Every structure is written in C-alpha cells, then in structure tokens.
Amino acid sequence: MGPLRWIITVSAIASLLFLGLAILSGWGLSGAYVPSLTDGFPATLYLEKYSSGGHLLRSIHYYSSSGLVFSGFVFLSFFYISGFTAKYRKTWILGVVLYLLIMGSAFTGYVLPMDQNAYWGTKVRLSITETVPSVGTAIADFLRGGGTFNSATLPRFFTLHGSVLVAAICLCLFLLIQSRKSVFIQFLSDQRFNITLLVSIILFFVLISNFSAPLELPADPADIEYNPRPEWYFLWLFQFGKYVEWAPWIQSGVLPLLGVGFLFAVPWLRNHGQKRRFAIAVSWCLTWLILTVLAIIDDKDIRHNPNYSDGMALGAGKNFNRLCIDCHGPGGLGDGPEAKVFDLPTPDFTAREFWNNTDEQQMIIAVRDGKGNDMPDFGGSLTYDQILALIYHIEKSFKPNYEE
Amino acid sequence: MIISFISAPAIYFWRIDRSGSTEIDDRWIDAGRIEDLPIDQWRKEMLLFQRQDRWSSFERKELIYIYRSEQDIIVFSAICPHAACLIRKNDEGFGCPCHKSSFTSDGIVLSGPSPRSLDRLDTKVEDGRLYVKYEKFRSGTNVKKVIG
Numbered sequence: 281m282g283p284l285r286w287i288i289t290v291s292a293i294a295s296l297l298f299l300g301l302a303i304l305s306g307w308g309l310s311g312a313y314v315p316s317l318t319d320g321f322p323a324t325l326y327l328e329k330y331s332s333g334g335h336l337l338r339s340i341h342y343y344s345s346s347g348l349v350f351s352g353f354v355f356l357s358f359f360y361i362s363g364f365t366a367k368y369r370k371t372w373i374l375g376v377v378l379y380l381l382i383m384g385s386a387f388t389g390y391v392l393p394m395d396q397n398a399y400w401g402t403k404v405r406l407s408i409t410e411t412v413p414s415v416g417t418a419i420a421d422f423l424r425g426g427g428t429f430n431s432a433t434l435p436r437f438f439t440l441h442g443s444v445l446v447a448a449i450c451l452c453l454f455l456l457i458q459s460r461k462s463v464f465i466q467f468l469s470d471q472r473f474n475i476t477l478l479v480s481i482i483l484f485f486v487l488i489s490n491f492s493a494p495l496e497l498p499a500d501p502a503d504i505e506y507n508p509r510p511e512w513y514f515l516w517l518f519q520f521g522k523y524v525e526w527a528p529w530i531q532s533g534v535l536p537l538l539g540v541g542f543l544f545a546v547p548w549l550r551n552h553g554q555k556r557r558f559a560i561a562v563s564w565c566l567t568w569l570i571l572t573v574l575a576i577i578d579d580k581d582i583r584h585n586p587n588y589s590d591g592m593a594l595g596a597g598k599n600f601n602r603l604c605i606d607c608h609g610p611g612g613l614g615d616g617p618e619a620k621v622f623d624l625p626t627p628d629f630t631a632r633e634f635w636n637n638t639d640e641q642q643m644i645i646a647v648r649d650g651k652g653n654d655m656p657d658f659g660g661s662l663t664y665d666q667i668l669a670l671i672y673h674i675e676k677s678f679k680p681n682y683e684e
Numbered sequence: 685m686i687i688s689f690i691s692a693p694a695i696y697f698w699r700i701d702r703s704g705s706t707e708i709d710d711r712w713i714d715a716g717r718i719e720d721l722p723i724d725q726w727r728k729e730m731l732l733f734q735r736q737d738r739w740s741s742f743e744r745k746e747l748i749y750i751y752r753s754e755q756d757i758i759v760f761s762a763i764c765p766h767a768a769c770l771i772r773k774n775d776e777g778f779g780c781p782c783h784k785s786s787f788t789s790d791g792i793v794l795s796g797p798s799p800r801s802l803d804r805l806d807t808k809v810e811d812g813r814l815y816v817k818y819e820k821f822r823s824g825t826n827v828k829k830v831i832g
Binding site: 316317318400403404407408410411417422425426427428430431432436500501502503504506507508521522525526528582 | 698699701728730737738739740742744745746747762766767768769770772781782783784796797820822823824831832
C-alpha cells in the first residue's frame with residue numbers, strides 16, 4: 281500500500297471512529313440536557329460537575345467532533361491529491377456532502393451549552409449568515425425562530441444537531457459505504473484491523489479522561505468585556521473577514537460558494553494533474569496556516585475569556601466586596617465599618633477556632649439562609665454555585681495555613 | 685423527493701412560528717430618576733425587565749448608553765449595528781471590539797464596517813423618571829428594522 285493510500289485509509293477509519301463516538305456520547309448527553317435559554321446552561325453544568333460520567337461524555341463528544349473535523353479534512357485532502365476523485369466520483373461527492381453535514385452539526389451544536397462562548401459565537405455567526413445576499417436573513421430567522429435569540433432558538437438547534445443532521449449523516453454514510461462496499465467488508469473481516477480499532481478506542485478514552493470540554497460562565501447578553509472568537513478551524517475565516525469588511529458578502533456568500541462549488545466540480549475537472557492538485561492543496565493549507573497565525577497574533581493582547589471555575593472565583597471576589605465586606609471587613613477579621621458601628625458579633629475568619637468549629641455545610645447554610653439576627657440571607661441573590669465559590673474564596677483568602 | 689414531502693410540515697411550521705420576531709413589545713421600561721443622571725456625561729446603564737416569549741417569560745438584561753444634556757436625553761442601544769457585538773465607550777465616542785467599528789459620540793460611523801450609525805432608542809420623561817422603549821434592530825443592514 282502506497283503512503284497516499286495508507287493515509288486515506290487511516291483517516292477514513294479515524295473519521296468513522298470519531299463519528300461513532302460523537303453520536304453515541306451525544307445520545308448519552310441528551311439524556312440530561314434541556315434545550316432552553318434558561319435551563320441549557322444549568323443542565324450542562326449539571327452534566328459537567330455533578331452527574332457521574334457526564335464529564336467524560338462531554339469530553340468524548342467535544343474531542344471526537346474536533347477530531348472528526350480534522351480527520352475528515354485529512355481524508356478529503358489526500359483523496360483529492362491522490363486523484364481518486366475522477367475514478368470514484370460517487371465516493372468523493374458523498375464524502376464532501378458528509379463533511380458539510382458534519383460542519384453543520386458543529387455549527388448547531390456550538391450553541392447548546394449556552395455558556396458565554398456558545399452564545400456569543402453563535403450570535404456573531406448568525407449575524408454573518410445574515411449578510412449573505414437575499415437569502416441570509418431568511419435562513420438566520422428560520423434557524424432562530426425569529427429575529428433575535430428566543431425561546432424557540434435552542435429547541436431548533438437541538439433538533440437539527442441531534443436528529444435532522446444525524447439522520448442525514450447516517451443516510452450519507454450508508455450510501456458512502458455502499459459505494460465502496462468490498463473495501464469495508466475486507467476491513468471488517470480482518471482480525472488485526474478489529475484489534476487495532478479496539479486498542480485505539482481504549483487509548484482515546486484514556487487520553488480524553490485527562491482533558492475536559494471547555495465550559496465558560498453562563499451566557500450574559502450584557503457582558504461588555506466578552507471577546508467572541510470562533511473555533512480554531514474557523515479562525516482563518518474570521519481573520520479573512522477583517523480584510524473584506526467593506527463587503528461582508530464576500531466572506532459569507534462568495535467564498536463558501538466558490539469553495540463548495542470547487543469541491544463538487546473536482547471529479548469533472550480536466551487538465552488537473554498530480555502536480556497541480558498538490559500545488560492547490562499545499563497553497564490552501566498555507567493560506568489556512570497564515571491566516572490562523574495572523575488571527576492569533578492579532579489577538580495576543582486581548583483579555584483571555586475565563587473558564588467556569590476561574591470566572592466563578594473572580595465573581596466570588598467581587599461578591600465578597602459587594603455583600604460581605606461591610607461587616608466582615610476587607611481582611612475577614614470581622615471589623616467592617618457596619619460591624620463596628622452597630623457592634624455586631626462578627627466572626628474572625630483568620631482565627632483557627634472559627635475553622636475548627638465550622639464546616640463547609642454550616643457556612644453554605646449561613647450564607648443561604650442568614651445567621652442570627654444580623655447576618656442577612658443571600659439565597660435569593662446568589663445561586664448555589666456562587667455561594668460555594670464565595671466560601672472557597674473566603675477559605676482561600678483568610679483561613680490560616682490554607683492548603684489548596 | 686420523498687424526504688422533502690415528509691419534512692414539509694416541519695419546515696412549514698418553522699417558517700410560520702416566528703413570534704420572536706413578530707410580537708414586538710412596546711412597553712416602556714423604567715430607567716430611573718432623571719436627577720440621578722449626571723449632566724453632560726455618558727453613562728452605561730443596565731435595563732432589567734420581564735418579557736413574554738411564547739410560553740415562557742424571562743428576565744432580560746440589556747445594556748444602553750445614556751447621555752443627558754440640559755435640553756435633551758440621548759439613549760443608544762449598546763448593540764453594534766454591524767454584527768451585534770456590544771460597543772464600548774472610549775475617548776472618541778464608541779468602539780466595537782469585534783470588527784473595530786468606531787463611532788462619534790453622536791453615534792455616527794467614523795470607521796469600520798458598520799453599515800449605519802448607532803441605534804438611538806425612543807425615550808420619554810414622566811414624573812421625573814426616564815422611560816426607554818427598548819427595541820432590537822436587524823444587524824448588518826443600512827436601515828433600522830425592528831426585530832424584537
């Protein structure tokens with residue numbers, strides 16, 4: 281087997297593997313997910329932090345879909361370079377359609393966690409969709425179920441992501457396998473192939489369990505500090521958009537149309553020898569790389585968007601300064617101005633006795649329901665997670681001999 | 685062919701059910717007492733209000749910029765008319781962090797891809813309180829079209 285054929289085979293198998301894992305983990309995730317503007321984030325947070333196995337499922341789903349975008353790209357590029365496109369036209373066309381459907385799944389799945397990244401990324405992408413001449417706004421409104429994010433938006437994206445596109449992908453995959461049936465049967469009946477596949481799945485699971493899928497703070501449509509950025513594989517398009525700001529339809533209409541048109545036309549192109557194919561593939565990869573690097577360089581000074589736990593810790597510091605400091609004091613000594621004026625019995629967070637006589641559960645209840653006559657209850661203004669973060673913040677800042 | 689026939693009811697329903705865009709709420713939102721606003725100074729304000737959307741009613745938080753002069757009050761929506769990012773106040777006027785549009789303090793485009801000036805919102809004053817009619821407009825178009 282030549283090196284080209286080898287890469288094509290490996291990337292095809294990797295794509296199938298990633299696709300299978302993405303679909304199966306997606307089934308798992310959908311068991312506890314609610315597609316709603318208000319419940320989408322809490323459901324995702326529950327999956328990530330509190331449910332057993334939800335964390336692993338999210339990692340598998342996230343990394344297998346990223347892997348799918350990559351391995352699918354490798355497959356298509358090498359299939360193209362090798363010149364099989366003219367020989368196996370049907371396989372090529374179905375492969376391209378399948379890849380576009382996978383891109384569609386990535387686009388529709390992006391919004392579902394309903395964290396900052398999901399909300400802002402999708403919002404900006406829909407605005408870009410709106411710039412497609414004549415049909416753009418209709419498509420965006422159809423997807424959103426209205427002109428802005430509303431109660432139908434997440435159900436629609438969820439339906440597309442979890443059933444419509446999956447059905448289309450499975451149909452496409454079936455036809456693709458049919459078109460090269462003998463090759464698949466040959467592989468599936470090979471013992472060595474099956475063992476390799478099993479080992480790589482186990483390796484993938486082991487590798488993935490050390491990583492987690494990103495999750496940021498819940499979507500806040502009024503957060504002025506947030507800098508929306510696309511996924512790594514779309515950074516080039518984002519960068520390209522900066523150069524054609526005067527005509528956004530080049531980015532949203534002409535470029536995708538040319539790209540997709542080229543891919544579909546490839547099997548019928550004449551005078552498209554190996555050298556030319558190779559040159560086109562390499563120059564495309566170089567363009568991608570240069571634009572991506574430029575995008576990263578442009579962004580090197582912007583504020584890094586905090587992930588969920590960092591964001592909560594940051595918020596906890598602010599909440600302490602806003603809600604607690606008047607009595608408990610900036611040093612946690614219980615010497616805040618209010619406590620002094622009214623002579624309130626405020627505990628000293630830096631004292632060893634306080635921590636010996638208080639556990640986390642008592643503190644959670646004290647913050648949530650109030651304590652004694654003077655400590656107000658914050659259960660209405662702070663969520664459970666915010667209270668927990670606040671208590672970690674107090675421990676970290678004031679507890680003597682605090683160990684992480 | 686068969687698939688398009690089968691999916692027709694779904695597509696038809698998705699096309700017509702667009703209450704998010706058609707049901708425009710024209711209630712005025714209380715933005716606080718006039719005296720609390722400093723004169724000749726820009727202020728960032730958060731509007732908090734309940735909105736009904738199909739079966740659900742939820743709290744909305746929207747950001748606006750208010751400027752009060754002796755005679756007039758100007759209120760801009762903080763949503764950039766280009767791609768709906770949130771604009772920030774700077775020395776020249778306003779700037780958008782996403783695609784680098786910049787605007788004068790009057791909301792007129794100085795540079796960047798924004799197709800129109802900042803969206804000014806309707807205001808009224810009753811009993812010494814400022815009321816704002818909060819609307820969202822289609823982004824990326826020359827004309828201000830209300831979408832929600």
